[in-house]
Amino acid sequence: AQSVTQLDSQVPVFEEAPVELRCNYSSSVSVYLFWYVQYPNQGLQLLLKYLSGSTLVESINGFEAEFNKSQTSFHLRKPSVHISDTAEYFCAVSGGGSYIPTFGRGTSLIVHP
Amino acid sequence: KAGVTQTPRYLIKTRGQQVTLSCSPISGHRSVSWYQQTPGQGLQFLFEYFSETQRNKGNFPGRFSGRQFSNSRSEMNVSTLELGDSALYLCASSLEGQGSDTQYFGPGTRLTVL
Numbered sequence: 001a002q003s004v005t006q007l008d009s010q011v012p013v014f015e016e017a018p019v020e021l022r023c024n025y026s027s028s029v030s031v032y033l034f035w036y037v038q039y040p041n042q043g044l045q046l047l048l049k050y051l052s053g054s055t056l057v058e059s060i061n062g063f064e065a066e067f068n069k070s071q072t073s074f075h076l077r078k079p080s081v082h083i084s085d086t087a088e089y090f091c092a093v094s095g096g097g098s099y100i101p102t103f104g105r106g107t108s109l110i111v112h113p
Numbered sequence: 114k115a116g117v118t119q120t121p122r123y124l125i126k127t128r129g130q131q132v133t134l135s136c137s138p139i140s141g142h143r144s145v146s147w148y149q150q151t152p153g154q155g156l157q158f159l160f161e162y163f164s165e166t167q168r169n170k171g172n173f174p175g176r177f178s179g180r181q182f183s184n185s186r187s188e189m190n191v192s193t194l195e196l197g198d199s200a201l202y203l204c205a206s207s208l209e210g211q212g213s214d215t216q217y218f219g220p221g222t223r224l225t226v227l
Binding site: 032034036041042043044045046049051090094095099100101102103104105106 | 117144146148155156158161168169203205210211212213215216217218219220221
């Protein structure tokens with residue numbers, strides 16, 4: 001069985017400040033890791049994913065996440081956030097025999113001007 | 114390519130009624146999954162269909178059912194609606210439903226049960 005824990009349900013931050021959204025997972029097999037973002041009144045969309053290779057993965061809009069196998073973590077970071085980054089962020093894990101990703105409960109990122 | 118589409122976008126029903134939601138996946142995608150999203154429970158997996166067969170199922174009562182057609186379009190049905198079924202129902206498609214596949218989500222159907 002696999003599970004995902006997003007340690008913060010809500011993260012408030014001021015514009016242009018750095019942010020880290022935490023994600024820890026448990027799985028007994030090799031994993032694939034994802035971050036999805038959900039803007040209001042929309043479905044989820046992929047932000048970035050780790051499949052293999054380099055442990056640091058980046059998105060086109062400045063987010064990055066690092067796969068840390070020893071700490072079973074996949075934290076999401078951005079050095080300087082914008083108002084438009086306000087959204088719900090979901091960490092997900094899949095792998096082994098599970099075709100279906102397991103999602104965390106989500107972290108609401110609130111960027112204040 | 115067109116994205117995942119879901120119809121209707123909004124639905125209001127009363128307790129005891131039944132409802133059918135529709136999902137059209139991205140062209141070429143063979144796997145379709147359904148999720149229920151609520152503020153209290155987050156994103157919960159309902160079921161996944163691949164090549165017209167239910168391949169995976171979440172922990173929901175039998176009132177929740179689904180099917181997939183030969184063109185990969187999918188429907189889900191909820192019978193004998195309860196107040197607690199009020200939620201955003203999300204459909205997601207992927208190429209083969211492999212663990213490494215990206216899930217592409219539709220905008221969802223907002224179901225309100227009165």
